[in-house]
Amino acid sequence: MxxxxxxxxxxxxxxxxxxxxxxxxxxxxxxxxxxxxxxxxxxxxxxxxxxxxxxxxxxxxxxxxxxxxxxxxGGRMKINTEFVDFPIPLGAEWLHVERGIFDEIINNSSVQNTIETTPYDPDNDYALFEGQQVSLGDLGFDIDQKFINASWYDFFAQYIxxxxxxxxxxxxxxxxxxxxxxxxxxxxxxxxxxxxxxxxxxxxxxxxxxxxxxxxxxxxxxxxxxxxxTVWDGFKAFIEFSEKFYPAAVGFNIIPESAGQKLYYDASYGQNSDRHILGLFTVGTGTLPYRNLSDSELIDYMLEELDGIFNNQASSNYIKHISQNWNNEPFAKGAYVSDQxxxxxxxxxxxxxxxxxxxxxxxxxxxxxxxxxxxxxxxxxxxxxxxx
Ligand SMILES: Cc1cc2nc3c(=O)[nH]c(=O)nc-3n(C[C@H](O)[C@H](O)[C@H](O)COP(=O)(O)OP(=O)(O)OC[C@H]3O[C@@H](n4cnc5c(N)ncnc54)[C@H](O)[C@@H]3O)c2cc1C
Structure with missing residues (x-):
């Protein structure tokens, strides 16, 4: 099974x-x-x-x-705190379980956890890129809850x-x-x-x-x-734009499903910030187009891809970007074991x-x-x- x-x-x-x-x-x-x-x-x-x-x-x-x-x-909970005015999770980003996990780890009822998270609405926030267009739909996997101006790393830094x-x-x-x-x-x-x-x-x-x-x-x-x-390859990128022209999360079908996952998403979702940051999360074969490119080839590739999806709104609003190739991390050498x-x-x-x-x-x-x-x-x- x-x-x-x-x-x-x-x-x-x-x-x-x-x-x-x-x-x-x-x-x-x-x-x-x-x-x-x-x-x-x-x-x-x-x-x-x-x-x-x-x-x-x-x-x-x-x-x-x-x-x-x-x-x-921190290992694969690595963050970047310099790119923008909230922590950018270069690895673990979402909370995939109930918030009770925080107390389970802290294991001390006198400690009050103040890390905040926000859920998504799968009916309105999730979209799928299919047939050359974006439409509301099932991502095929759940991203559950986003940390607000914090991350898994911050939870450990603060409490553990x-x-x-x-x-x-x-x-x-x-x-x-x-x-x-x-x-x-x-x-x-x-x-x-x-x-x-x-x-x-x-x-x-x-x-x-x-x-x-x-x-x-x-x-x-x-x-x-x-x-x-099977350990999936892993790649993430974050692009700052002057305008927000994308939905909360857009999934892409990777075929076969067992080969990986890919998602462009609003990394500023739920944050107390007016910066517009689009994230790319991809594991498995989804990483192939991105992970061997130089930095300038990478941003050209992503902007062309996003222009195609969002009516040429990416290049004209581009400000800056960062990326994280998990295959190059010496003490990880990949993302994580396949879901399947x-x-x-x-x-x-x-x-x-x-x-x-x-x-x-x-x-x-x-x-x-x-x-x-x-x-x-x-x-x-x-x-x-x-x-x-
Ligand atoms: C791109 C990406 C996105 C992810 N998204 C999410 C998400 O949204 N939500 C979620 O819950 N999880 C997510 N994960 C998974 C999550 O990050 C990991 O499951 C979790 O952080 C792993 O914790 P760990 O302690 O098992 O391993 P690690 O975090 O890898 O820690 C292992 C530690 O061991 C050290 N180490 C390695 N070898 C040696 C050695 N020989 N000697 C001494 N030290 C060594 C490493 O430097 C590292 O610090 C994501 C992971 C990636 C890569």
Whole structure:
């Protein structure tokens, strides 16, 4: 069963809320407050999963460190704060689940979450480009809720990172993990670390590329799952225009559906701003026309495409643009695992090894849902429950 089939199954059961929410309704986690674990945990990666895992360990008073390959935290929640007067999400942009996820992650009823989001109206805000014209229609997938003058990154920066900042060690690219002894040995280019448990949150594409070598080798079923999941390529761009001439979101049919997704959308939607920013989100084969172009070729291509769709209104209103090619990010090398992947492979990805190696992250889940920030956070909650 693929994720899409799982979604259909949930709808057949009579649950008719947006599909990401259906999945969330099918499964949500709570953190156990009790712990019997005494020992040290090493977390590899400071994205949504690694930060959530560290935050929860900190709440429980368990010793831990986070080793992060880059010089910043956030991973695929990366933002740009210089382009315009609200944060531009270069990776994760929408909230695909109920707002209760914020409290689920914060796990402290005395903390009031002030991050705001706004829903879309699928009947009026969604359009489809088909037959050379834009008309109101089903995008084929839900984008659910947009953050208002904030982002997933800001949520983590505000509520999760402050209590654990001093436990994140930056510029530590983990390249070997030896779990043959009781004490696990983790090495980076210039340092060694030991721990009783290790939580791996690196994007699965990097494991496919053999970035980390394991001793002993990971079990056969785990290696098969790692090597056989389809990781979609990922590309985003943002263009500022002097006028708004486009609807809230325009979807494009990618054929076959399993090959990817493409969307032009109003990135200023719901923001307290009078700037007009159009976003391009594309994954899988949808990225092909864009991701190998130079910057000037890219903007020429996009303006020509948009002029064709919106009656020549793009070139005449163009101000500036930025883009993000996720295939070129050294510690991601792609966007995320295809929505239509086989859920059994995903479940295998999420399983722990020898009660020593634990996998948390957007795709290391139980197989019900994957490839979003909330799935990364929930997999971290599940992992911390399992360890402690
Ligand atoms: C273009 C795009 C659009 C998206 N849109 C949405 C959206 O709208 N809504 C949504 O919910 N999700 C969206 N996502 C998915 C979401 O961004 C991810 O699912 C989530 O951020 C992944 O979190 P993570 O912790 O699993 O992994 P990551 O964020 O990738 O974090 C892993 C961390 O590990 C570090 N690392 C990697 N290798 C090593 C190593 N060897 N040693 C040490 N550190 C290492 C990396 O630098 C990184 O910081 C989008 C993603 C992309 C790319």
């Amino acid at each position: 693929t994720r899409q089939e799982f979604i259909k199954m949930c709808s057949l059961l009579g649950i008719s809320i947006p599909f990401q929410s259906v999945l969330a309704a099918c499964k949500s986690n709570n953190i156990n407050s009790e712990t019997t674990f005494e020992g040290k945990v090493l977390i590899i990666g400071a994205g949504a999963a690694g930060l959530t895992a560290g935050y929860l360990l900190n709440q429980k008073g368990i010793e831990f460190q986070i080793l992060e390959a880059s010089s910043v935290y 990172v402050p209590s654990i900042q001093d436990k994140i060690i930056f510029n530590q690219l983990v390249d070997t993990i030896n779990y043959s002894d009781e004490n696990i040995l983790v090495t980076t280019e210039n340092e060694e670390f030991t721990a009783d448990k290790v939580i791996i949150t690196t994007p699965v594409k990097l494991l496919q590329n053999g970035l980390i070598s394991f001793t002993p080798q990971l079990p056969e079923n785990k290696l098969n799952a790692i090597n056989n999941v 992947e086989d859920w059994r492979r995903i479940r295998t990805l999420g399983e722990s090894v020898d009660n020593k190696l634990f996998f948390a992250g957007t795709v290391y889940t139980t197989g019900e849902d994957w490839s979003s920030v909330h799935t990364a956070a929930r997999s971290a909650i599940r992992t911390i429950n399992e360890i402690t």
